[in-house]
Amino acid sequence: MKDSRASNYRFKHNTDIGQNFLVNQGIVENIVKAAEILDGEVVLEVGPGKGILSRQILKWPCSRLISIEVDHRLSQFLDPLTQEDDRVTIIWEDALRMNFLKDLPCPPSLVIANLPYHITTPIVWKFLEELAPQGLTRMVLMVQREAAVRMIQQEGSKDRCPLGITLEAMGMVRKVLNVPPGAFRPIPKVQSSVIRIDITANRQLPRDPNWRRMLKISFAQRRKTLINNWGIAGIHRDEGLRRLISVGLRETTRAEEVPLNTWLKLSSSFQWSE
Template identity: 30%
Template structure:
């Protein structure tokens, strides 16, 4: 099932999952016969083959040419492999390539730690609009905690805000370094993202994300001071904005829920 035909490459941040943990991860993903699975970073196929055995179709996207060629050599009518960087692929084209008109498009992946946050953000921004129902992804534990963090917690920041805007995020499994070869120096977490159309819609998704990033650079300051310090490119009265957004100006950005952040953004954007 797992094909040990080459060593991991450090430049791609590769860590391959041990068989015992493969079974646990596959059980957590719970693939169905109608699923169309997009796997990011299949590596040597540890997850690829057991997932493909239960799914309708699997598209493996692998940046490492040698690994992609190795997967292509294995004849399997359910699996197609693309040698490419997921961050540079057209999600519309991916959805069209894999979808057959029934079932769900799902994303899975043991993501390279060095680019996991950009991949998560790309999925959050574009998955639902391209017909992708959910993602089950392996992340460095610290990154995973930033995705599922709640307002007021130490890990709450822009990544958690974007996750709450576009999905319901939850932790499925925690994995020790020994679950991989070679052993990483960090623990890992399996996260599930159920994508949905945002219930609260800012006037500009792109500008709201930028506003949130700017605001959280001053996460421990009072909101009024954080607004004064952040570079929003316009003049406004921070206390007046807080009042119009029904926010106590002495609160901290890291305490604000999604709805409060959107309300504050709209007030600032149109001041």
């Protein structure tokens, strides 16, 4: 195995693209253990960095590890992985710009990633839109703690959000562990959490423009009621009241107060798309 201590010393982290690399081996082991990698699974990793998670994943019986990395300077750490283990494929690309359906050699059933925090919401939506219909069953993700809270919250919480509601409709999200800033280099200014997302239902939902539009306009201004947000989006007040009454909601209801089953009824019963 290549000794990269000198390279580690010379490497200059680019924090503009979220390069806070995990260095705590115990946390790495807990992340991969939480993923429960099955024999023969295809695993997708986004942002492998210097490969600490990659090497731990390869201790499990996956059939293939596909790692997507945008920074070619990290080839000195990642290229040796492809030489040591023929299960590894490195794709040098920006994951947000990829078409996973076309650009991945095969569809993964599992995603494990230490995500750059500034892309958390768009990349999770992308996983759901492009990979869930192809058989993605679960994700184990390192995210900023505030993002983890938003994805886990149930109705009634001010932290509730469209992504969290969609995840609830598709399965289950749970926190695996909290991770202190000292587990990274360079040390970030934010707290982190590892979450596990299990996908068991409604795999096509993230692709539904009616669902996405409904949530977008409903959460457009959090302090406003649903009927006021809908009015801003062009839905006449009388029509808004009719929709509220049909699913048993009050005129004063705000988006964060609506339970999942009611969102599903609103989506299936009415047209929201532009």
